[in-house]
Amino acid sequence: MIRRYDFAPLDGITKAVYRRVWARRFGGADRLFIPYFSPTREHIVTKRERVELAPENQAFAPQATTEAAPELVPQVMTNTARELLWAAEVTRDLGYTELNLNLGCPSGTITAKTKGAGLLARTDTLQAMLDGACDKLCLPLSVKARIGYESPDEFPALLDLFNRYPLKTLILHVRVRKDKYSGPLYYDAFADALRESRNPVEYNGDLRTVAEVDAFAARFPGADAVMIGRGGIADPALFRKLKGGAPASRDELRAFTAELFDEYTRFYDGQVGHAAQRMREVWFYLIHLFDDNRRLNKAMRRFRTTAEYHAAEDAIFAELPLRTDSTGDLI
Ligand SMILES: Cc1cc2nc3c(=O)[nH]c(=O)nc-3n(C[C@H](O)[C@H](O)[C@H](O)COP(=O)(O)O)c2cc1C
Structure with missing residues (x-):
């Protein structure tokens, strides 16, 4: 056990x-x-x-x-x-x-x-x-x-x-x-x-x-x-x-990624580009909690500006069905 x-x-x-x-x-x-x-x-x-x-x-x-x-x-x-x-x-x-x-x-x-x-x-x-x-x-x-x-x-x-x-x-x-x-x-x-x-x-x-x-x-x-x-x-x-608790809700995930971005931005003294890079690493895995993620996964892996990062994230939360489990590739 x-x-x-x-x-x-x-x-x-x-x-x-x-x-x-x-x-x-x-x-x-x-x-x-x-x-x-x-x-x-x-x-x-x-x-x-x-x-x-x-x-x-x-x-x-x-x-x-x-x-x-x-x-x-x-x-x-x-x-x-x-x-x-x-x-x-x-x-x-x-x-x-x-x-x-x-x-x-x-x-x-x-x-x-x-x-x-x-x-x-x-x-x-x-x-x-x-x-x-x-x-x-x-x-x-x-x-x-x-x-x-x-x-x-x-x-x-x-x-x-x-x-x-x-x-x-x-x-x-x-x-x-x-x-x-x-x-x-x-x-x-x-x-x-x-x-x-x-x-x-x-x-x-x-x-x-x-x-x-x-x-x-x-x-x-x-x-x-x-x-x-x-x-x-x-x-x-x-x-x-x-431990028997609830799956993540869309609102909870949204608040989580927003807070992460803000905290990274603070950590890097306001350099939002650095914060977005850290978020890219997180989304590399987190994207698998969403179905039909091919196109937006690509956008999230390839964004160049912080604005593109935010646009990709907004689209994921607005458009993709949320799964209860992540079973995507880990690599
Ligand atoms: C990006 C990345 C960073 C890692 N950093 C460390 C590390 O600092 N120390 C460590 O012991 N293992 C590190 N690992 C290995 C993980 O701790 C873990 O052993 C590995 O991901 C396999 O477990 P998982 O399939 O549950 O992810 C890292 C793995 C990845 C993918």
Whole structure:
């Protein structure tokens, strides 16, 4: 039975502005993951990272204080024990109670630096980092990983490695690095993890609707937590529905996108063009909550001016039938 629903980190989308507006208007997730920050060797926290992690910019206090307030979990991308230990201190000092390590990012520029999913192909470096940090960390560590770099055959050895360390949670996006965010999901690897992991495991990958989560839960009765990313952007009411709440109404969505645009505009010191760019990323997924979206999806993907953005959005709300579930492509 699924007892916990976590909102995945989506760099460029679920940053502080989105998290605040979404939590105010929809909510329903038990935990929100903050997209990764990358410590430098000099241990400088950039202004941008400070804004992203500052408790006053969050939807809720970093530590859940009431049942309704989700916990916030910061994520770090690094490959050394020294930086991992430092990141734990920085986030602990800001009030966070868990640190998540990114072992899943498939981007070539990241993996070339032996970070993110790159560490899955360099288990010597991964092991050295965890050996050097795990018994000294001031916060519980969770890991968000893929099940292999090239092939799912790598998973048994990776699971053996993770089993050597006390992790708060082992979150698995059940794809390999080369498939990025599409391509096969290796459910067998998740079944192996449920059976053989010494740490609690959590599933991640392609859940978009309540029916899909129910089917997943029926297939894996031992699973008690899922993390959802793109499905939560495509249908901002998904987490609420998973808790028995109502689907999003047209008015609610309209107010949500308007507030997002206003908050992005404020965040970018009045630069509406920047705000519209952020909205393009949101609509890339949100459009799938509307039927017959081909023409306006194209308009939303290709607009050049802020006026064109507003025109496309107005047309979507005026013309397209709203679905109760998003079942469109996630990529
Ligand atoms: C645009 C984008 C940004 C992402 N940023 C992060 C990130 O900062 N950290 C991370 O661990 N995963 C990141 N991911 C991966 C997601 O957290 C998640 O694992 C992936 O989207 C699969 O889950 P889903 O099918 O529910 O979306 C990102 C994915 C996308 C598409």
